[in-house]
Amino acid sequence: MARCEQCGNDYHSPIEITMKGKSHTYDCFECAIEQLAPRCAQCSTRVIGHGLEADGAVYCCGHCASEAGVQASA
Incomplete structure (x- = not known):
């Protein structure tokens, strides 16, 4: 075992x-x-899906990335 x-x-x-x-x-x-699993840099939720990564930080969703000041890329 x-x-x-x-x-x-x-x-x-x-x-x-x-x-x-x-x-x-x-x-x-x-x-x-x-x-x-990493934790979201904004809300600390465990990121078990794709999530988002920006400037070396991992976010659970676009909302949290936006709240952290991450700008969406075109």
């Missing part, structure tokens, strides 16, 4: 994710998201 990096649970069917060349082991997607 493998131990989840987030919660420590030993699980017989772990999820293995490689991100930026480093391997991670989790017992569920919830734990993987909590540890790996």
Whole structure:
């Protein structure tokens, strides 16, 4: 069995994710998201979809990017 990096649970069917060349082991997607997904620079929501990136910051949506002063590009 493998131990989840987030919660420590030993699980017989772990999820293995490689991100930026480093391997991670989790017992569920919830734990993987909590540890790996970035947070929106404006509202701190976990960004688990495409999101937006501007000036090195990640935003969950166009509204948050706009609230942070990011100008839409044409």
